[in-house]
Amino acid sequence: MNKDQFLLAVEGLTVSFDGFKAVDDLSFYLDPKEIRVIIGPNGAGKTTVLDLICGKTRATSGSIRFRGKELTKMKEHQIVHAGVGRKFQNPSVFEDLTVFENLEVSYPQGHTVMGSLAFKRDAAVMAAVEEVAATIFLQDLLDQPAGLLSHGQKQWLEIGMLLIQKPALLMLDEPVAGMSVAERQKTAELLRVITRDHTVLVIEHDMQFVGDIADRVTVMHQGKVLSEGSIEHVKNDPKVIEVYLGH
Numbered sequence: 202m203n204k205d206q207f208l209l210a211v212e213g214l215t216v217s218f219d220g221f222k223a224v225d226d227l228s229f230y231l232d233p234k235e236i237r238v239i240i241g242p243n244g245a246g247k248t249t250v251l252d253l254i255c256g257k258t259r260a261t262s263g264s265i266r267f268r269g270k271e272l273t274k275m276k277e278h279q280i281v282h283a284g285v286g287r288k289f290q291n292p293s294v295f296e297d298l299t300v301f302e303n304l305e306v307s308y309p310q311g312h313t314v315m316g317s318l319a320f321k322r323d324a325a326v327m328a329a330v331e332e333v334a335a336t337i338f339l340q341d342l343l344d345q346p347a348g349l350l351s352h353g354q355k356q357w358l359e360i361g362m363l364l365i366q367k368p369a370l371l372m373l374d375e376p377v378a379g380m381s382v383a384e385r386q387k388t389a390e391l392l393r394v395i396t397r398d399h400t401v402l403v404i405e406h407d408m409q410f411v412g413d414i415a416d417r418v419t420v421m422h423q424g425k426v427l428s429e430g431s432i433e434h435v436k437n438d439p440k441v442i443e444v445y446l447g448h
């Protein structure tokens with residue numbers, strides 16, 4: 202098997218904190234343009250996996266191959282540059298800047314300097330901002346300060362701030378936490394649009410939402426993969442039922 206056919210190949214990944222293996226010999230593979238959801242009880246190691254992929258945490262052993270490159274030896278900014286975008290659970294947008302400006306400062310070429318009055322608005326940046334704003338349902342709110350957006354809209358804006366950097370892999374930690382039902386539905390729609398061009402790796406607890414978005418689900422337990430496959434497959438897996446009923 203040619204491992205480089207996968208967008209991401211995680212193999213034998215292990216990290217120990219003071220002898221405790223938070224991630225323990227973990228392997229999984231992402232196809233280009235799939236939505237993979239990682240589920241599992243609290244403490245299963247889900248967040249640590251995303252921390253390892255984006256370089257926030259260093260692996261004790263194992264490998265993370267992304268588009269043919271080994272990420273475990275790279276620094277965080279190099280991993281971003283290689284095409285990995287990570288969104289944390291709480292929205293972190295620049296509240297005093299408008300929606301437009303938040304997207305503009307996230308544009309990868311460094312066209313703007315924070316604090317500068319002279320935002321350089323060339324045609325390519327304008328077009329990219331407008332395209333992303335439409336994707337994240339904020340095209341009519343470009344001049345709105347981000348601080349006035351709803352919680353859900355801030356989450357979308359932060360996804361947009363990643364999208365404008367065109368990552369091949371987008372990692373999202375509980376993207377619908379705190380959202381209304383309508384916002385959850387729109388987020389599912391948004392993720393479907395995003396996977397026309399990007400692969401998405403999501404940590405999620407809301408099983409309804411997982412069912413709506415996941416191409417495949419990876420269930421983690423005690424740092425390992427407990428089960429993997431379609432939502433129906435993992436829901437009916439006796440090992441998964443046992444772990445969830447035990448909590």
Ligand code: ADP
Pocket residue numbers: 218223241242243244245246247248249250
């Ligand atoms: P999940 O996201 O599935 O809830 P985490 O990845 O946050 O799980 O954590 C897995 C385990 O690793 C937990 O027991 C947690 O306490 C531990 N852990 C995570 N990060 C660290 C760290 N930096 N130092 C020590 N222990 C950690």
